[in-house]
Amino acid sequence: MSIWIDTNTRLVVQGITGKEGLFHTRQCVEYGTRVVAGVTPGKGGQQVDGIPVFNTVREAVAESGANTSMIFVPPAFAADAVLEAVDGTIGLIVCITEGIPAQDMLRVKTALQMSSCRLIGPNCPGIISPGKSKVGIMPGPIHRPGPIGVISRSGTLTYEVVHQLTAQGLGQSTCIGIGGDPVVGTSFIDCLQAFAGDNETTGLVMVGEIGGSAEEEAAAFIRDNLQIPVVGFIAGLTAPPGRRMGHAGAIVSGSSGTAASKIEIMRECGLHVCEQLGKLGLFCREVF
Amino acid sequence: MKLHEYQAKALFAEVGLPVPQGRVAETVDEAVAAAVALGYPVAIKAQVHAGGRGKAGGIRLVKDPQEAEAAAEAILGMSLKTAQTGGHGHIVSRVLVEQAQVIEKELYLSILPDRSSASIMLIASTEGGMNIEEVAAQTPEKIVRIRVNPLLGLQPFHLRRAAFGLGLTGAVFKSFTGLLQTLYQLVVDRDLLLAEINPLAITAGDNLVLLDAKVEVDSTALFRQRDLAELYDPAEEDPLETEAKKYHLNYIRLDGNIGTMVNGAGLAMATMDIIKQAGGEPANFLDVGGGASAEMIENGFRILLSDTSVSAILINIFGGILRCDVLANGVVEAAAKVDLNLPVVIRMEGTNADEGRRILAGSGLELISAVDLQDAAEKISRIARRL
Numbered sequence: 083m084s085i086w087i088d089t090n091t092r093l094v095v096q097g098i099t100g101k102e103g104l105f106h107t108r109q110c111v112e113y114g115t116r117v118v119a120g121v122t123p124g125k126g127g128q129q130v131d132g133i134p135v136f137n138t139v140r141e142a143v144a145e146s147g148a149n150t151s152m153i154f155v156p157p158a159f160a161a162d163a164v165l166e167a168v169d170g171t172i173g174l175i176v177c178i179t180e181g182i183p184a185q186d187m188l189r190v191k192t193a194l195q196m197s198s199c200r201l202i203g204p205n206c207p208g209i210i211s212p213g214k215s216k217v218g219i220m221p222g223p224i225h226r227p228g229p230i231g232v233i234s235r236s237g238t239l240t241y242e243v244v245h246q247l248t249a250q251g252l253g254q255s256t257c258i259g260i261g262g263d264p265v266v267g268t269s270f271i272d273c274l275q276a277f278a279g280d281n282e283t284t285g286l287v288m289v290g291e292i293g294g295s296a297e298e299e300a301a302a303f304i305r306d307n308l309q310i311p312v313v314g315f316i317a318g319l320t321a322p323p324g325r326r327m328g329h330a331g332a333i334v335s336g337s338s339g340t341a342a343s344k345i346e347i348m349r350e351c352g353l354h355v356c357e358q359l360g361k362l363g364l365f366c367r368e369v370f
Numbered sequence: 371m372k373l374h375e376y377q378a379k380a381l382f383a384e385v386g387l388p389v390p391q392g393r394v395a396e397t398v399d400e401a402v403a404a405a406v407a408l409g410y411p412v413a414i415k416a417q418v419h420a421g422g423r424g425k426a427g428g429i430r431l432v433k434d435p436q437e438a439e440a441a442a443e444a445i446l447g448m449s450l451k452t453a454q455t456g457g458h459g460h461i462v463s464r465v466l467v468e469q470a471q472v473i474e475k476e477l478y479l480s481i482l483p484d485r486s487s488a489s490i491m492l493i494a495s496t497e498g499g500m501n502i503e504e505v506a507a508q509t510p511e512k513i514v515r516i517r518v519n520p521l522l523g524l525q526p527f528h529l530r531r532a533a534f535g536l537g538l539t540g541a542v543f544k545s546f547t548g549l550l551q552t553l554y555q556l557v558v559d560r561d562l563l564l565a566e567i568n569p570l571a572i573t574a575g576d577n578l579v580l581l582d583a584k585v586e587v588d589s590t591a592l593f594r595q596r597d598l599a600e601l602y603d604p605a606e607e608d609p610l611e612t613e614a615k616k617y618h619l620n621y622i623r624l625d626g627n628i629g630t631m632v633n634g635a636g637l638a639m640a641t642m643d644i645i646k647q648a649g650g651e652p653a654n655f656l657d658v659g660g661g662a663s664a665e666m667i668e669n670g671f672r673i674l675l676s677d678t679s680v681s682a683i684l685i686n687i688f689g690g691i692l693r694c695d696v697l698a699n700g701v702v703e704a705a706a707k708v709d710l711n712l713p714v715v716i717r718m719e720g721t722n723a724d725e726g727r728r729i730l731a732g733s734g735l736e737l738i739s740a741v742d743l744q745d746a747a748e749k750i751s752r753i754a755r756r757l
Contacts, residue, residue, distance in 0.1 A: 184590070187488075224720065320639075359644055
């Protein structure tokens, strides 16, 4: 099985006519995702590779029955695009856009809490249920269907992890990049909760990084709620304090948010912590 | 993006928040003239992006022209090392000369977007002038934390909670709530990631004055805060980091000698870690982006080669949407353009990796290829140790 996306996913792409939007729409279609609509204000009535383009999300939903959205809208307009998707009652919204102002995300996140919609991202690679559907920018071919769930704050680091899993014959049920920003729509715990309800996911890999306390909270949740084995990894052991390491959320402040403190808490909570990224695949092979 | 104290105070003054009368000076003469104009006693404060300036000798209280001259001479041009500058000194090129205040009591106040609760957090304390993290650890009951729903905004009861929480009464209660409201609006309107007033002084006559200010602007919001974008001070950053910014590269300079170039921030951090675990020392963090192009690789090489402490380079690319063969061609072209003369270990994985490796092998360049991450880290560390 898988979580949140599968063969029933009907995708609308917001920002489908932009360069990135179009490129990744084609990649998703090629992977087998059912892309049923696009939205670009002012380009309603056009078609992209036979996919109808609408002016608004509401029109797109009414005409195409879309239930999932993928957003490629520039940062200045991305918060508005997410709110439009919420207004259009899109159940799952995946926002790829990087660089959305913090104030915008605070408002978006608060609005989401009052709705039944889920946002993944922003500043994330998206979500993939191998062999079923891909809603994001990750390379499809490195994935294999299987029983391992992957959750991560990174992009290419997740690809590295997935690549090693696949090389060890460990296929994936669903892989989710929750995004590297300080405020994200879906937390590690949200993902863990969903995986806990999926009886075909028999193991999890959680790829974290320095900054914030999301990994610590997730570890406590795992200790109290999950029966399946979880492998943990934290990037940023050598990161200097006080510097933002690329991701807006990746910063060690004072003594909190360090890789060492996260690893310690993950171990205390019973996670299988792998410190050597180069051997993560082998490590998982032994655990799972 | 951090602001200098004088820039932050100008921003506060614009919205009517009470800051001391002050002037910025870049020379000793200017500083003395400012002191005369303001009237003694004055505080002379080094303007660098670092807390802990007082302890490091960057702030002096002076009461006459002789003292003012001596203080300005000592501070201007000094290399200020504080607990927060991480071992590197900041050269002081400006001072803020301010009217000294007669202080009755010092409070603490900060407002910032809070990541975990997706709210705007107000933090206030009666223990002004102290390190707030220490106050939080030792006497948490002396800190008032208030989370404000960003859609509802600041409500009167928030103001009352904060003011009663600090035990304020009478005129100070009233001026504090007014100040809090104005500061909150400033944080929201100007996309601030932090507005910290420490201390917020109650002066003789029950007036509130924002004595010191730390302000950080959300750099992702500069497209709608253009006047704030102009306050960026490249002198506060490593010149290579400023240069990298021009190319839209995420670059942070570190102390080691192994230059790294990686696509994606998480993988870049993990690559630094793996170098260290193999016994090497990374010279930098460099993320050329998840969808790096040949041009980005070329700019990345330029930055790495400008750092004279780099003696070997590790490139780690996970080819996703961007194929490894395209990247390999980019590396070969860039290497020729930038006159690459250092040992380079390259590890490529992902889409079309075999084709990429074939291109690199046939390029005539002396690139050392690695089969996987572990191999890459071991090879680069071995090379770096020999150099």
